[in-house]
Amino acid sequence: MNVASACRRITFLVLIACATIARAQTALQVTQIAPGNYAHRGHDDVATHENGGDIANVGFIVGTRCVAVIDTGGTLAEGRALRAAIRAVTPLPVCYVINTHMHPDHIFGNAAFKDDHPQFVGSVTLAQAEASRADNYMRALNRELGSAAAGSEIVAPTKTIDGTGTLDIGGRTLTLRTWKTAHTNNDLTVYDEKSGTLWTGDLLFVHCIPVIDGSVIGWLDDIARIRQMNPRHVVPGHGPLDPPWTQSLDAEERYLADLARDVRAAIRKGETIGQAVDSIGLGEKDKWLLFDMYHRRNVTAAYAELEWEQ
């Protein structure tokens, strides 16, 4: 046997081992915001190579039997870091990976959990929403994150929720619920009854501007129902963990209600989308992070939704 080649081979295996260990050690930073509920605070930004797509709040809930993951982050790498964070807390298996909706910052870490063979759980409309956008999401991910996106892929749900459903993770029952089309057409919330913690996904944005990729009217209806759930703790999809949620929900509702009101008025006056975009809601600029990135889109979406209303 060629000694040099054997040495290279061993070196190669050692390098792989080193890389694997190094990866296992970079765990996502998580906070226990309520007993058994661990959440990671994403960056208040759009996905970039620098932040590695880590822009959404993600996390997990630990039962006595197993772990349920709630959203997996913007890349395979983030999903792996989340998995490492779970391993630092508990050796219990991951039995559910729940996606609160189709957006890339919430789903692209799913692949990190494939070897755990969990049920991937989502709204009954999630799979269709993902499939129809898959090419575009992959293209945008690679463009915006470059090498940081390596290995990321869409992993479709294997268990779907239509209305409400429960998951038993041992000693805890999680109530999953789908909603009227709001942020998207496949929004899903997770409620941990034991601690009274509601994981809203992107039905609640805190400090970061809400983004409409569904329906402004549906969202306003959903907000009223979320308020009735009266949770003790809330993990929003974006923004500070466990905020004073009534105020946060009020702020979001006010933004969306004002938007709907002003867009309706613009339509009545015969204004174009362009005119509406240039004039509506400019006073909100200092109240929300990422206003410049998403507010115009929201006006456009609301206009297209509301122009056929009367």
Place this chain on the structure above:
Amino acid sequence: MGAVVQDWRDIMKTTWSGVRAMTVASLAAAALSPYAAQAAQPDDDPDKVARWIDFREGTFKGRTIDTHGDAVIKLDAPARAADAAVVPIAINAQFPQSPARYIKKLYLFIDENPEPYAGSFEFTPESGLATIETRVRVEDYTFMRAIAETNDGKLYSAVRFVKASGGCSAPADKDEDAAERTAGQVRLQAEGQAVAGKPELAQLMVRHPNRTGMAMNQVTRNYASAYFIRKVSVTYANKPVMTANVNFSISENPNFRFYFVPSGSGELKAFIEDTKNKHWDGAVAVKAQPGSAQTSAMK
């Protein structure tokens, strides 16, 4: 291949211990990835885009196009689209239509769309102003072009770069069957008080999925067939004022704003046809106030 090269550079910057394993993984991902194509950039030369050159040669057969057509048309489109499925655009005529000099046709071309030629809009002296506003889907970073053909056969173009992505593959996501059932609701209206002899703004709205055929059905793994409004003909007092031959690059629930010149009273009528040969129409009576001599044709 530019993306692969970029991957390599990024890999070289990563820590030494991870180099080899990550390289293998990245190369495998790059080789498997169909998404590595380089996107168009704003500083590319708009005259050197192959799809545009093909179309230009096929449609205009070597005729000269004045690429500084600012005195004829201006194209308004957002540099960065707020929503790629609903990108509002306007092709603004820079002079009023007259029998002596008028724009007879506007062509709209979106380089990076699956079907780059979005369609054409035809006008007559009775249009008053050959301006069209609508909303389009934009699939990827792209040049967008409007080409005006005047009645003397000359061609003028205006070009804009638009950053947007996913407008064609994003489905409407409502119940598709329901969208098809409600298709064809039409609203046609004149905006404000019409004045005889003065170009009057009209708006035509059509309820229609205007499906691209690019969104995959997750259950059947099939792509729904494209289904869209292909022709819109608008007349005033039975004379054509705007005729659009368009495709799925126009957004869901197509919306068109255009002009016509009212005289006394007459009817504005729209005839709409989709790719399943279904057709609908809309009509609105327009009563114009007598015009004053000072009325300018320009807004």
